Amino acid sequence: MKSVGKTRWAIPDGYIPGESRGPAPEMTSHEACCILNAGGEEAHIKITIFFEDRDPAGPFRFTIGPRRTTHLRFNSFNEPENVPRDTPYSSLIESDAPIVVQHRRLDSRQEANALLSTVAFPYD
Amino acid sequence: MKSVGKTRWAIPDGYIPGESRGPAPEMTSHEACCILNAGGEEAHIKITIFFEDRDPAGPFRFTIGPRRTTHLRFNSFNEPENVPRDTPYSSLIESDAPIVVQHRRLDSRQEANALLSTVAFPYD
């Protein structure tokens, strides 16, 4: 299986709703970047978070094995810091191997959850 | 009608919710890849599923007639195996003729359904 994708991706619309309804963790309001590493080598991922009124946070670092996917919740990021709730942000995802990135949000602040998703913006 | 699209597509965000509310099959929680084959020849499709913690599954094989669409539910895949519920995955769709692929999820775990969709990521 050859590698697939690009090494850099951007997600402008970041926002983790601060409240949730329903059982955790599956119905917890969250935001995720879903990353596919279809190639034969480990991918080393570096994520930078941008804000409206302060300098960027990160890098947040992750490793994805060859021929594996990972669905990272921004809610769970904690090193070097947490991602704040109810706060607009954007993210850049950089990798040393080609990957494909899709953005998803689950919002369960009201009685029934809402979802949004898009393939992220690839660049070189 | 000339053929339209690319022969390879990726969908990083795969997830079939394990519960549903409302009449089946239309309101059943599901995930689909919607494939358009606008050209004059049959398209032979091969889908590979990637997981977080095991080797990929597949290939799952499908045929789409010329000038036809098909909306495949991952829920219904059963050869060579089923796609597990409540489990993160990604997929690659490969075809011997140009196609266009769009991803959709319907999530009816709570009182009112949620939807997400994106055109998949094309590559050569």
Place this chain on the structure above:
Amino acid sequence: MKSVGKTRWAIPDGYIPGESRGPAPEMTSHEACCILNAGGEEAHIKITIFFEDRDPAGPFRFTIGPRRTTHLRFNSFNEPENVPRDTPYSSLIESDAPIVVQHRRLDSRQEANALLSTVAFPYD
């Protein structure tokens, strides 16, 4: 204002839910292709609909004035035929001037509406 976009677009995931809750027309379950013609000339649009088990329908024809947008509901197509409800389809949108196309579905079959959207797939 120069023209913007491409002259051909594909939307693989077509589906008009057959039921609705809430006031018409704004909460009626529908599917739309939203088309921007930013250029200085009229755009003449030709839409073809593809099905799973029959030959394509169309062309459906529309005109968009210069520097105008139009949000076409597939529900309202009636010449040369209607688009059936509760039926999977795909569409191709062709124009004689550059346009940009975005796909949207509003699904109000259950108590609270769901939405999905994506920029369509452009090709030449």
Place this chain on the structure above:
Amino acid sequence: MKSVGKTRWAIPDGYIPGESRGPAPEMTSHEACCILNAGGEEAHIKITIFFEDRDPAGPFRFTIGPRRTTHLRFNSFNEPENVPRDTPYSSLIESDAPIVVQHRRLDSRQEANALLSTVAFPYD
């Protein structure tokens, strides 16, 4: 950090629902363009709004600092005019520095909110 993205983006599907349920401002029905300026220079943004039956509105002007994001609600635009509710529109976003743009709508007209999002269409 080098700059990322394109200088021109289009969002065909614009619509601000005229009613809302839940606490303001977070659950207010709105439409946003989320813009990432990852580069080291200020980005000066110019947005034009297109309608179905009148000439375009704008330009609406905004500035984004270096290495910052901004999530602009179309609801809040007021100079040179407001964006009408319950009215189909499209938008073009132009910048003097590379940016990445994602479109989002939150619709809380019914009991539980709905969301849609897509990366906007980039062009040069």
